[in-house]
Amino acid sequence: MNGWAGKILRVDLTERKFENIPTSDYVPTYIGGRGVASRIYWEEVPPDAGAFDPDNRLIFATGPLQGTMAPTSGRFMVVGKAAQTAPVEAYCRSGCGGHWAPELKWAGFDAVVVYGQASKPVYIWIQDGKTEIRDASKLWGLDPFTTQEMLWKVHGKEARVMTIGKAGETKSRLGIIITDSGDASGQGGYGGVMGSKNLKAIVVRGTGSIRVARPKELMEVAGHIRSLFSRPSKPGSPLEPNEPGFKYNIWGGQGRGQLTGAPGELWNLCSDPNSGYERLPDACYACPIGCRTRVRGPDITSGVAQCTQSNMYLESIMKDPEKGYSKLTWEAGRMADYYGINAYDIHAINPWLTACYDEGALSNKDTGLPLDKIGEREFISELLRKIAYREGFGDLLAEGCQRAATKLGGKPEKLMWALYPRGGKFGGYREHWLYYGGFPDGYAISPLALMWVLDNRDAMVSHNFMSQLWGAATSLGYPPNFAEAEKLIPVIKPTMKYAYGSEKAAEFFTPDGKGLKWDWAPRVAKRFFERTILKDSYIVCDVAFPFLYNPNSGDHVGDSSLESKLFTAVTGVEMSEEKSYEAGDMLCTLERAIQAREGRTSDDDVLRDICFTNKDAAGRQYHRDDLERAKAEYYKLRGWDQTGTPTLSRLKELKLSDVAEGLQRKGIVTPDQRT
Amino acid sequence: MIRVDRIEEVFYEKFKGLILTQKGILDMANEKDRSLDRRDSQEQVVRKTPCISRRQFLKAGVAGFAFLAGSSGVRDMLEIVAFAEGEQLALAKGVVLVDKKLCSGCRTCEAVCSTYNSSGRSSSALARVILEKDYLKGDYEANTCFQCVEPLCLQACPVGAIKIDKKSGTNARIVDEEECIGAKDCIGACGSVFTPPRPRFDVERGVAIKCHLCFGDPQCVKFCPYGALQFKWSDDGVKTGYPIIKEG
Numbered sequence: 001m002n003g004w005a006g007k008i009l010r011v012d013l014t015e016r017k018f019e020n021i022p023t024s025d026y027v028p029t030y031i032g033g034r035g036v037a038s039r040i041y042w043e044e045v046p047p048d049a050g051a052f053d054p055d056n057r058l059i060f061a062t063g064p065l066q067g068t069m070a071p072t073s074g075r076f077m078v079v080g081k082a083a084q085t086a087p088v089e090a091y092c093r094s095g096c097g098g099h100w101a102p103e104l105k106w107a108g109f110d111a112v113v114v115y116g117q118a119s120k121p122v123y124i125w126i127q128d129g130k131t132e133i134r135d136a137s138k139l140w141g142l143d144p145f146t147t148q149e150m151l152w153k154v155h156g157k158e159a160r161v162m163t164i165g166k167a168g169e170t171k172s173r174l175g176i177i178i179t180d181s182g183d184a185s186g187q188g189g190y191g192g193v194m195g196s197k198n199l200k201a202i203v204v205r206g207t208g209s210i211r212v213a214r215p216k217e218l219m220e221v222a223g224h225i226r227s228l229f230s231r232p233s234k235p236g237s238p239l240e241p242n243e244p245g246f247k248y249n250i251w252g253g254q255g256r257g258q259l260t261g262a263p264g265e266l267w268n269l270c271s272d273p274n275s276g277y278e279r280l281p282d283a284c285y286a287c288p289i290g291c292r293t294r295v296r297g298p299d300i301t302s303g304v305a306q307c308t309q310s311n312m313y314l315e316s317i318m319k320d321p322e323k324g325y326s327k328l329t330w331e332a333g334r335m336a337d338y339y340g341i342n343a344y345d346i347h348a349i350n351p352w353l354t355a356c357y358d359e360g361a362l363s364n365k366d367t368g369l370p371l372d373k374i375g376e377r378e379f380i381s382e383l384l385r386k387i388a389y390r391e392g393f394g395d396l397l398a399e400g401c402q403r404a405a406t407k408l409g410g411k412p413e414k415l416m417w418a419l420y421p422r423g424g425k426f427g428g429y430r431e432h433w434l435y436y437g438g439f440p441d442g443y444a445i446s447p448l449a450l451m452w453v454l455d456n457r458d459a460m461v462s463h464n465f466m467s468q469l470w471g472a473a474t475s476l477g478y479p480p481n482f483a484e485a486e487k488l489i490p491v492i493k494p495t496m497k498y499a500y501g502s503e504k505a506a507e508f509f510t511p512d513g514k515g516l517k518w519d520w521a522p523r524v525a526k527r528f529f530e531r532t533i534l535k536d537s538y539i540v541c542d543v544a545f546p547f548l549y550n551p552n553s554g555d556h557v558g559d560s561s562l563e564s565k566l567f568t569a570v571t572g573v574e575m576s577e578e579k580s581y582e583a584g585d586m587l588c589t590l591e592r593a594i595q596a597r598e599g600r601t602s603d604d605d606v607l608r609d610i611c612f613t614n615k616d617a618a619g620r621q622y623h624r625d626d627l628e629r630a631k632a633e634y635y636k637l638r639g640w641d642q643t644g645t646p647t648l649s650r651l652k653e654l655k656l657s658d659v660a661e662g663l664q665r666k667g668i669v670t671p672d673q674r675t
Numbered sequence: 676m677i678r679v680d681r682i683e684e685v686f687y688e689k690f691k692g693l694i695l696t697q698k699g700i701l702d703m704a705n706e707k708d709r710s711l712d713r714r715d716s717q718e719q720v721v722r723k724t725p726c727i728s729r730r731q732f733l734k735a736g737v738a739g740f741a742f743l744a745g746s747s748g749v750r751d752m753l754e755i756v757a758f759a760e761g762e763q764l765a766l767a768k769g770v771v772l773v774d775k776k777l778c779s780g781c782r783t784c785e786a787v788c789s790t791y792n793s794s795g796r797s798s799s800a801l802a803r804v805i806l807e808k809d810y811l812k813g814d815y816e817a818n819t820c821f822q823c824v825e826p827l828c829l830q831a832c833p834v835g836a837i838k839i840d841k842k843s844g845t846n847a848r849i850v851d852e853e854e855c856i857g858a859k860d861c862i863g864a865c866g867s868v869f870t871p872p873r874p875r876f877d878v879e880r881g882v883a884i885k886c887h888l889c890f891g892d893p894q895c896v897k898f899c900p901y902g903a904l905q906f907k908w909s910d911d912g913v914k915t916g917y918p919i920i921k922e923g
Contacts, residue, residue, distance in 0.1 A: 226898065
């Protein structure tokens, strides 16, 4: 088989048994990654199983592109019943970069499905098709980095390790699964799920190879992508010191990795060649971008951090603006990795605790945390340690910010609503619309609101729709997060036309500028979800794909056919862009069927009240009726009924008859259901 | 009896243009010696002579001669690439070198190398450039083949399967996979001075593989996103690798 390794490994931790099933049972129909994993989830995870139940599946799925030279293909998806989704644990997914995914493919497996529960701590060792469950008693309690070093001593430095830290072991809903120095599957609380199975790590080593159907074609597409992503340097920019031979790219490569590009103490230290500090770019496997920054220095914790970790403790900048982005700001993210805590939820916990403290809703005494010292080292180290060990107030916070605030009720709960936009039973994910759509500094954008209510986690994680707004802002020379939305619209008209079919898709506001236009939102959201699920199934990078905004060209029109071209070159299975959207449509409906089985209806596809009462920076606001109409239109485009449940006829059209029967058996759909 | 035109074809297929002959050796050796002497005096580099065993030389020579017996047409395209004991080896004209400061550890070099050179079999294990990455400390080390002045791999091969790529004009030290018997001696010999050893073993096909500079257009250099890999070329030959550079 070209592209796929050919086998899926099933691991029963209770019985300590392995089973191989052929990947061809699932592909090419479900493509790989999130697509294949959602299908396995549908077949295997009982709707009433809890996230921490042995029956829950922890699915590590790679796609057809992993292990090849396809750009940004170092990724895999973790799928299972998520502990973080609140208040009801439900289907979710989380991506992870690094170098683990290609190693798994070379070891001969496309995916690992873990279920059951080991009686004592274990880890799974996979080497070139051979599999073993080994004792991890001595690793239990260790941080992810020491764990990896111990495992490398046993299995060699080339082995790649996915492991959990203390937070995962204590079944925190903020537990992450981490590899190498800072690549992690963060959202979803899958680290806690892994901890509940007594599984400390999955170690893989592969020396096999993945066959590419059309190597020449793959090299051409990859070369084309590389040229699209590269750009000339900006002479004179302090962020881009003149380095002979260095090639810049449109995301990373501001001399030394893109992120932690914030001015301040750390930047100054790294810019001084005699300081002993340095910033290096660090890339996932086969990635031409290298967006992560590796920072090293004599008195800081060295390592790699992506945007989420490196900007986790912005409070430290607010507390000490003179220092700006300081050593502490950096170290806070490293601490979260050390305990294996989801930094993205800390992005909510910090501002939430700040607000609670400022409003007098929580005090040092209530929490046992030094809330008067938010922004200082003492606070963040106490907070993270208490969460990881479930100590005192940390025990509550280990359940995630939304659950903790809901349990406290009253003012703390109300203050949480501003950070967690999706209401209903399937929330639990902090806003990710930086800052378009956010209030009060950002701008209400109708498709964003629709994407938010419909996704099964934070919607804007994929950057794909947002890349046009950020890209336009950057092209015009505005700071991306605060540019005035109206000014961007002329720039994104051609790109929106290319991406969604009409320039009208870019008209977010009524001509008088006072209201929002919603007519294109459902069509934009439909294509957005298809592209997102395809990207997670082939698997390519969240940040880079789909390529909808080209900063180098005159009209900025991107190229959304790159992913399907990569897929075709690698697998030899013809996939036009149009055909890929049909597959994406099917996968979206399959995922919705899974969620319908877990109780999701249109009542859960809602924003919190606060989103309808607050006004954005231009005085506009979302209206509930508009959003409801757009939702109904979206359901119709997908062939779902008015409650957001896929209809029997649509499921059958999509060759998902068994899914249709499953929903029918549960009484979720009925044959005479109206669309 | 094989017909002559058929011999040409077989010959070409078998050696892919990397051929050893008896006749031209003396001419070429003289020419090369002169040019090497000139460079040596300019650069003041003391060179030792590589030791190619008598047996190896004879085997190659005889094989080439036998094939050439009735075929003067092929002879014109032959060039001399190996020398008798005590003679000198043509320097490689190119080498891929690494600017460690610019590396992001993405391993695109490995990915593209195996895709290009192993007919689309993608794997780190099949890459002729080996990226060693300390994932926690952040040291990235792309290890490329130096195309040594005195290639220990070539000297160690018991069947003379490592040759000089004259056809593409790079003089890269390459494995003739048709002749390779999978003894892995090249890997051991390289490993005695370089870590990790640059030739690798293709388990599936049972042959050694090594960097051959992609016929003069190294794909790893072309695809390196940050410009860390650089292709150095000199028509006079590059002096890198053993015995000038040794690791560990």
